[in-house]
Amino acid sequence: MVQLNLLLIFSIAIVSVAYLVSYSDACFITNCPPGGKRSMLTALSATNRFHRECTRCGPALSGRCFGPNICCSPLLGCLVGGPIATRCQLEAYSTQLCTNPGQSCGSDGKGVCALNATCCTADGCFADKSCIVGEQSSQPEMSTL
Numbered sequence: 001m002v003q004l005n006l007l008l009i010f011s012i013a014i015v016s017v018a019y020l021v022s023y024s025d026a027c028f029i030t031n032c033p034p035g036g037k038r039s040m041l042t043a044l045s046a047t048n049r050f051h052r053e054c055t056r057c058g059p060a061l062s063g064r065c066f067g068p069n070i071c072c073s074p075l076l077g078c079l080v081g082g083p084i085a086t087r088c089q090l091e092a093y094s095t096q097l098c099t100n101p102g103q104s105c106g107s108d109g110k111g112v113c114a115l116n117a118t119c120c121t122a123d124g125c126f127a128d129k130s131c132i133v134g135e136q137s138s139q140p141e142m143s144t145l
Helices: 002-024 039-045 083-093
Strands: 051-053 063-067 070-073 077-080 097-101 111-115 118-120 125-127 142-144
Touching (some): 063 083, 063 111, 077 118
Parallel strands (some): 051 097
């Protein structure tokens, strides 16, 4: 009887530790597992409980981070690397998804319209006709990075 109780307690402890490790596992865009960033939280993310705004960057914090080294600001455009984008590296330390408002764009739909006619992914930014301001929907959707 005592041996059975110890086995039950040990099993519960193992399951609890495994859950905590998998819950706290994080990745940034460049080192995500197959299935995407925080793929284990896909079902839970629909509640928006795990979403937050991506880090602000640029002059007067007028822009947003769109990747580990990409800062898009209406004042300067999208900058890859450099001192203005250093705040974006903080996203690598977060265990929660970050979102930027904007329409999905790019050939695979994994980019986000950052500025007028500019689509950004974790790898960089490029011109995209679907991001032209006049063609966007009036209500932007939240896109996950």
